[in-house]
Amino acid sequence: MEEALQKAEREREFHNEWARSIHIDSLLVRESFESPTAIENQYALAQLGDLRGKRVLDLGCGAGENAVYLALQGAEVSACDIAEEFLKVAETLAKKFNVNLRLARAEVGNLPYADGHFDFVFGNGVLHHVDLKATAREVARVLKSAGKAVFIEPLPYNPVINLYRHMAKGVRTQDEKPLTFKQIREFGGFFSSLRHEEFWLFSLAIFGHFYFVRRWNPSKVRYWKKVIEEGAAYADMFRRLQRWDHFFLKYAPFLKPLCWNTVLVVQK
Template identity: 30%
Template sequence: MNRLDREKEFHNEAFATDKRKKVKKYYKTTDRSKKFYRDKIHENIAGLSVLEYGCGPGSQAFSLAKAGAKVTAIDISDVAIEQTKEEAVRQGVEVACHVMDAEDLTFDDSSFDRVCGSGILHHLDLERCYKELSRVLKPGGLGIFFEPLGYNPVINLYRQMTPDLRTDDEHPLLNEDFELAKTYFDEVTPHFFHLTSIAASFIPAASAQSALARPLNGLDSILFETLPFMKKYAWITVLELRSL
C-alpha cells in the first residue's frame, strides 16, 4: 500500500469512528492558537474564493461560507467529504466538496484568494504541496495553516507512546520545512504557540485545562519574545504563506 492509500485508509477510519475524539481532550489548551488561526482565515473574507485543504464536519468551511466567501473544500477521505456535504446542508451553506489529492490539485492556476487547513501539511510531501499551493493561489493570495511542530521532547514522547492515533507517514514541521516554503512563496511567516502551556494538557478536566492554559499562554508569549530560540520547541505553528 502506498503512502496516499495509507493516509486515505487511516482518515476514512478516523472520520467513521471515534478515533479523532481520543485526542481532542488534549487540545483544550490550544484555544489561543485556534482562535488566532480562525481570526486569520476569516480576516476580510467576504467575496473571496477560498480553498480549505482537508475538511470534515468540524471544519471552517461552513463559517467561511456564512461570512461571504466562495468556499471549496477537499480531502483525500471520501468519508470526510460526505460528512462535509451533510454538514453544509444542515447548516444551510454552499460548499463545493471534492475528493482530491492535495499534492495534485485539479484546479486551474490562480484559482483562490486564500487557502487554509488545520493539521494537513504535516501529512503531505511538502515539496509537491508547496508547489501546488503556490500554483493555485492568486497573486497576493494567502495560505494559512495550523500545524504541529516536531522539536518538543514532551510532545514527541507522547507521539511515540500513541502510534495508533497517527499515520506512519506524518511528519510534524521542522525549520527545514519553513526554509523549503521560501522556495515557493515570497513571504513565509510562522507564528508559534504553546510551550509551558503544554503542561495543562495533562489535567483531566477540560475546564481546568483552559483555566491553567490562559496564564501559561501569556508566559509562553513572553518566553518567545525574550528567548526566540525557544520558539522551535512550541507545540503549534500557524503558518502564513504569501505569493506577491
C-alpha cells in the first residue's frame, strides 16, 4: 500500500510540473484526431461511433485535448486526472472551445462515479501508468451494460523504441511501463470481450527523422506530441510508410509486437 501511494504521488508531482509548463495555445485539440498522423485516435474514435448525447469518461485526461474533442462531437464528457494542475489546464481549454467538461481529481483505481454511469470510457496513454487490475475493475463498474472502453497504449517489444525511451527519461515518469500482451489479456479478463489493433511499425522512421535530421533531443521534446503537431509536414512520408505497415501487419502479423502502439477495445 505504501509503495502504491508513493508511486501515485510521484506520478502526480511529475504531471503537475508538466502542466505548469503548458501554454494553452500549444494544445492540439482537432489535430489530435484529425492530423494525418493521428491514426490511433482516429481508429479509437471509430470504435466509439456516434457520440451525440452519450456519457463519456476521459480517464487520465491530462490537459484535456481528447476530452474537449469528444465534447465537440456532442458527448457529455466527464474527465478525471490525478494531477490537479492538469485539470486547471483542461478547464481553461474547455472554456476556449466553449464546451462543458465535468472535471474531477481522482485516481483511476478509485473513481468518483456511480455504477453503470457511462456509455463509453476513453483513455490515451493512461493504463501503463496505473494498477491495471484496480483500473479494470473500476472501468467495468462505471460502464453501462454493454458499454465500451477504448485505450491507446504503448507496447514494450521494439528495441528501437526502447532505446528512444531510454533517451527520453526527462519526459517520462520513472514508474510508467508499456503494456505487454499478457497484461492486455489480463485487463480484458474483466470484460466480456477484448480486441486490439497495432499501429506504427515502419512509420516509426519519422522518429528517426526527428532525431537525425531535426536534431530534437528526445529527453526534452515529446516525439509523440511532435508527430501530431508536425503531421501535415510529414503527411506524404507517413502515407508511404503506412502502406508498408498495412502490408506487413496484414501478411506478417508476427511483426505486430514490434509496433509502437496498440488500441485495445473492451466491452462490458
